[in-house]
Amino acid sequence: MADRAVNAAPDILVVGGGNAALCAAISARRAGASVLILERAPKPYRGGNSRHTRNFRCMHAGPLGQLTDIYDEGEFFDDLIKVTGGKTDEALARLTIRRSESCYSWMQDNGVRFQPSLSGTLSLSRTNAFFLGGGKALVNAYYRTAAALGVEIVYDARVDHLEFDGRVRRVMATVDEQQITLCPRAVIVASGGFQADIDWLASAWGEAARNFLIRGTPYNRGEVLKDLLGQGIESVGDPTQCHAVAIDGRAPKYDGGIVTRLDCVPFSIVVNNAARRFYDEGEDVWPKRYAIWGRLVAAQPDQVGYAIIDAKSRELFMPSVFPPVTADTIEGLAGKMGLPAETLAKTVSEFNAACQDGPFQPTELDGLSTKGLNPPKTNWARPITEPPFFGYELRPGVTFTYLGLKVDDTAQVQGPDGPVVNLWAAGEIMAGSILGQGYLAGFGMAIGTVFGRLAGEGAADYVR
Amino acid sequence: MFDETLQEARRQAEICNACRYCEGYCAVFPAMFEHRSFDDADLTQLANLCHNCRGCYYACQYTEPHEFALNLPQALAETRQASWQEFAWPRAFAPVFERAGLAIAAGLVVGFALLFWLAAALRPASGEGFYAVMSHGLMVAIFAPAFLLPLAAMAVSVRRYWRFVGGGRPAISALWQATRAAGAMTNLAGGHGEGCNFEDEDRYSNLRRYLHQATLYGFLLCFAATTAGTIMHYGFALKAPYAFFSLPKLLGVTGGILLCAGTAGLAWLKMGARADLGVARLWGGEMAFVVLLFSVSFTGLLLYAATGSSDVRVLLPLHLATVLTFFLLIPYSKMAHGFYRMAALMQDAAQKGRA
Numbered sequence: 066m067a068d069r070a071v072n073a074a075p076d077i078l079v080v081g082g083g084n085a086a087l088c089a090a091i092s093a094r095r096a097g098a099s100v101l102i103l104e105r106a107p108k109p110y111r112g113g114n115s116r117h118t119r120n121f122r123c124m125h126a127g128p129l130g131q132l133t134d135i136y137d138e139g140e141f142f143d144d145l146i147k148v149t150g151g152k153t154d155e156a157l158a159r160l161t162i163r164r165s166e167s168c169y170s171w172m173q174d175n176g177v178r179f180q181p182s183l184s185g186t187l188s189l190s191r192t193n194a195f196f197l198g199g200g201k202a203l204v205n206a207y208y209r210t211a212a213a214l215g216v217e218i219v220y221d222a223r224v225d226h227l228e229f230d231g232r233v234r235r236v237m238a239t240v241d242e243q244q245i246t247l248c249p250r251a252v253i254v255a256s257g258g259f260q261a262d263i264d265w266l267a268s269a270w271g272e273a274a275r276n277f278l279i280r281g282t283p284y285n286r287g288e289v290l291k292d293l294l295g296q297g298i299e300s301v302g303d304p305t306q307c308h309a310v311a312i313d314g315r316a317p318k319y320d321g322g323i324v325t326r327l328d329c330v331p332f333s334i335v336v337n338n339a340a341r342r343f344y345d346e347g348e349d350v351w352p353k354r355y356a357i358w359g360r361l362v363a364a365q366p367d368q369v370g371y372a373i374i375d376a377k378s379r380e381l382f383m384p385s386v387f388p389p390v391t392a393d394t395i396e397g398l399a400g401k402m403g404l405p406a407e408t409l410a411k412t413v414s415e416f417n418a419a420c421q422d423g424p425f426q427p428t429e430l431d432g433l434s435t436k437g438l439n440p441p442k443t444n445w446a447r448p449i450t451e452p453p454f455f456g457y458e459l460r461p462g463v464t465f466t467y468l469g470l471k472v473d474d475t476a477q478v479q480g481p482d483g484p485v486v487n488l489w490a491a492g493e494i495m496a497g498s499i500l501g502q503g504y505l506a507g508f509g510m511a512i513g514t515v516f517g518r519l520a521g522e523g524a525a526d527y528v529r
Numbered sequence: 530m531f532d533e534t535l536q537e538a539r540r541q542a543e544i545c546n547a548c549r550y551c552e553g554y555c556a557v558f559p560a561m562f563e564h565r566s567f568d569d570a571d572l573t574q575l576a577n578l579c580h581n582c583r584g585c586y587y588a589c590q591y592t593e594p595h596e597f598a599l600n601l602p603q604a605l606a607e608t609r610q611a612s613w614q615e616f617a618w619p620r621a622f623a624p625v626f627e628r629a630g631l632a633i634a635a636g637l638v639v640g641f642a643l644l645f646w647l648a649a650a651l652r653p654a655s656g657e658g659f660y661a662v663m664s665h666g667l668m669v670a671i672f673a674p675a676f677l678l679p680l681a682a683m684a685v686s687v688r689r690y691w692r693f694v695g696g697g698r699p700a701i702s703a704l705w706q707a708t709r710a711a712g713a714m715t716n717l718a719g720g721h722g723e724g725c726n727f728e729d730e731d732r733y734s735n736l737r738r739y740l741h742q743a744t745l746y747g748f749l750l751c752f753a754a755t756t757a758g759t760i761m762h763y764g765f766a767l768k769a770p771y772a773f774f775s776l777p778k779l780l781g782v783t784g785g786i787l788l789c790a791g792t793a794g795l796a797w798l799k800m801g802a803r804a805d806l807g808v809a810r811l812w813g814g815e816m817a818f819v820v821l822l823f824s825v826s827f828t829g830l831l832l833y834a835a836t837g838s839s840d841v842r843v844l845l846p847l848h849l850a851t852v853l854t855f856f857l858l859i860p861y862s863k864m865a866h867g868f869y870r871m872a873a874l875m876q877d878a879a880q881k882g883r884a
Binding site: 109110116117119178180181183184185195196197198199200201202205206209317320322323324326380383384385386388 | 543544546547548549550551552553554559562565566584585587588589590591592593594595596597720721723730731732
C-alpha cells in the first residue's frame with residue numbers, strides 16, 4: 066500500500082469496506098464517478114460484520130431465485146414491527162422493504178451467488194436469500210467486482226476526521242501510519258457501529274459491558290461516527306443500547322461470529338454463578354428469545370450463565386463449536402464448571418420435582434410446564450436426570466449498536482441545518498434510522514444493500 | 530491411525546458443523562452436516578470426498594489470522610494423504626507416497642535403461658513397426674504383470690478403505706451416481722457451476738475442472754486404445770502396426786492429445802496455486818506425477834510420429850519406461866486418488882440414499 070500514492074481527490078470517498086460500503090462504491094462507479102474505498106481492516110479481515118452474515122431478507126411478489134412463494138411488503142413490515150415493538154421509522158422501513166426486491170438480481174449481477182436455505186436454519190427459505198459461502202464470499206465477490214470496475218481500494222486505512230464548512234471539505238486519514246489528507250467531492254460513510262470499542266460500550270452500558278463478547282469484527286470502533294456526532298451531525302437510536310444475544314462463553318473476545326451461538330437454552334435450565342435459576346428458559350422458541358437472553362445474562366453477576374442439559378436433550382439443537390463440559394453427576398458438572406455443587410444439585414432437584422408428565426414436542430410450544438416453581442419453565446420442562454450431564458457457559462455477545470447517523474430517504478446525512486449536501490451514510494452506521502430496537506434476521510444486510518445503492522447513486526449524481 | 534492429522538481435521542469439522550455457510554459448495558458439507566460428532570471413519574470418508582476446490586477456504590471467516598485458523602482443504606488433504614498411506618498394500622510401500630518425485634525419477638531412469646538393454650539384447654529377428662524393436666511377447670511378459678499386480682494391490686487398498694468407512698454391498702445405483710459425479714466433475718463446479726478457486730484467490734474458474742476432464746477422458750481413451758488393440762490382437766488376429774483410421778490409433782491419438790493438453794494445463798495451474806491449501810510437503814511429488822502422465826502421452830505421440838524412423842529405437846523404450854513407471858506407482862502415487870475418490874463418491878451416494 067505504501068508503495069503507491071492514494072488518489073487524494075477522488076470524486077467519491079467511501080469510508081468502510083463492508084456490504085454497504087461496497088454496494089455504494091459499485092453503484093457510484095457504475096454511474097461514472099471515480100471512487101476510493103478506505104477500509105480500516107487489513108485485507109484478511111476486510112468486510113466488517115458483513116463477513117459474518119449469511120443472508121438478506123428480501124421482499125418478493127412471487128418465487129425469486131432461491132426464494133419460494135411470496136413475501137410481500139405488508140407481511141415483511143408486520144414482521145419488522147413485531148421485533149422492534151413499533152420503534153421503526155415507517156417510511157424508511159417501507160423504502161428498504163420495497164427496494165429489497167430489486168437487490169436480488171443486482172447482487173447477482175455484481176457477483177453474489179445464492180444457495181438454498183441452510184440446513185438447521187429456521188424456515189427462512191421464503192423470507193431470506195442465503196449467500197453461497199456466506200457473507201465473506203459476498204464481500205469477496207463485491208471487492209472483485211469493484212476492483213474490476215476501477216474502484217481504488219486501500220486497506221489498513223483509518224479515517225480520523227471529516228472537516229466541514231457547511232459541507233465536507235477535507236478528510237484526514239491514517240494509512241500505514243502516515244497521515245494523509247483527502248479532498249473528495251462527496252463522501253459516503255459506511256463504517257459500521259461502535260461495538261468493538263469496549264470503553265465506549267462501558268460508558269454507555271456500564272462496567273458490566275467489559276465482560277461482553279463482541280461477535281463481529283474488532284475494527285468497528287465507531288471512530289467516524291464519534292467524529293461526526295462531535296461536530297453536530299444528527300443522531301438517531303438509543304446511545305446506551307446494543308443488540309446482544311446469549312452465546313458460548315468460551316468464544317473469542319472478538320469475531321467469534323455465527324459458530325458461537327448456542328441453541329440449547331429451551332431444553333436446559335440456566336443458572337447464574339450462584340447456581341440459581343433466574344428466568345423462564347421455555348418462554349418461547351429460541352429464535353424469538355436469544356436476544357432477550359443476552360440481556361438476561363448481562364444482568365447476572367459477572368455477566369455469565371450456565372445452561373445445563375442431560376443426555377436426552379443432547380441432539381435437539383445445532384452442534385456447538387466447543388464441546389460441552391461433561392460429567393456423570395450434577396455435582397461433578399458443578400465442580401468442572403466452578404459452580405457451588407450443593408446449590409446446583411438442589412436447584413436441579415427442585416426443578417425436577419416441579420416437572421409434570423406430558424407430551425414433549427421440541428419443535429413447537431408444547432406447554433410442558435413446571436408446576437409451583439419460581440421462575441417457572443413454561444415449555445419443554447423435562448427433568449434433568451439422565452447422565453451424562455452437559456454444561457454450556459453463556460455470555461452476552463454484542464452483535465451491533467443502535468446509535469447512528471440520521472439519514473433521509475436518499476441516504477443523505479442530516480446536519481444541524483438540514484442535509485449535508487455531499488455526505489451520505491449507509492449500513493450499520495445509519496441502521497438506527499430504521500431499527501430502533503430488536504432485530505429481524507437478514508434485515509441489516511437489506512438496509513446495507515438498499516442504502517448503499519441509494520448513497521452511491523445519490524453521490525454519483527451530485528458529483529456529475 | 531494417523532491420530533494427530535485426524536484430531537486437527539476433527540477440530541476443524543466441528544467448527545464447520547456449527548457454521549454451515551459452505552453447504553452449497555460441494556458434497557463434503559451436506560455429508561458433514563449429517564453428523565453430530567466425527568469419528569475416524571467419518572473424517573476419512575469426508576477427506577476422500579473432498580476435491581480440493583478451495584471454495585470453502587476463501588469463503589471462510591475463520592481462516593488465519595483468526596484464532597480458529599481454519600484451513601479445511603489442507604486438513605482434509607492431510608487426512609486423505611494419511612489414509613492412503615494407512616490403507617497402502619503391501620504396507621511397506623506406503624512411504625513411496627512421501628517420495629513420489631524420487632520414485633518417479635528412479636522408475637524412469639531404471640525403466641529406460643532396462644527396456645533399452647532388453648530391446649538391444651533381445652532384438653527380434655523379424656517384426657513390423659514397434660515389434661521390429663521389441664517383440665510382442667516380451668512386451669506382454671513385462672507389462673501384463675506390471676499392470677495387473679499394482680492394480681490388484683490397489684484393489685486391496687480400496688477394499689480396506691471401503692470397510693473402514695463402513696461401506697456396505699456396493700450398489701449399481703451408487704456406482705452410477707459416482708460415475709456421473711466424476712464424469713462431470715460436479716464437485717469442482719462450486720455449486721453454482723462457475724468452478725473452483727484454484728487460480729487467483731477467490732475468483733471462480735472452471736479451467737481446472739475442464740483440464741482435469743481432459744486428463745481423465747484422455748487417459749480413458751488411451752486405455753481404451755490399448756484394450757482395443759489387445760482385443761484385435763487376440764480376438765481377431767489383427768496385429769499392430771495399425772493404420773491411422775483404426776480403433777487403437779484413433780482412440781490413442783485423440784486420448785494422447787487430450788492427456789497432453791490436460792496434464793500440461795494442470796501442471797501450469799499448479800505452479801500458480803497456493804501449496805498450503807493442500808499438503809505442501811508433497812507438492813513436488815504431485816507435480817512429478819502430473820509431469821509423468823504428460824510424459825506418457827507426449828512420448829506416445831512422439832513415438833507415433835517417429836514411426837518408421839530409427840528414432841523408434843530410443844523412443845519406444847522411453848515411452849514404455851514412462852508407462853511402466855506409471856503402472857508400478859498406481860497404488861502409491863497421486864493416481865490412487867482416482868480409486869479412492871470413486872469409492873468415496875459411491876459411499877456418499879449410498880449414504881444419501883439411506884438418509
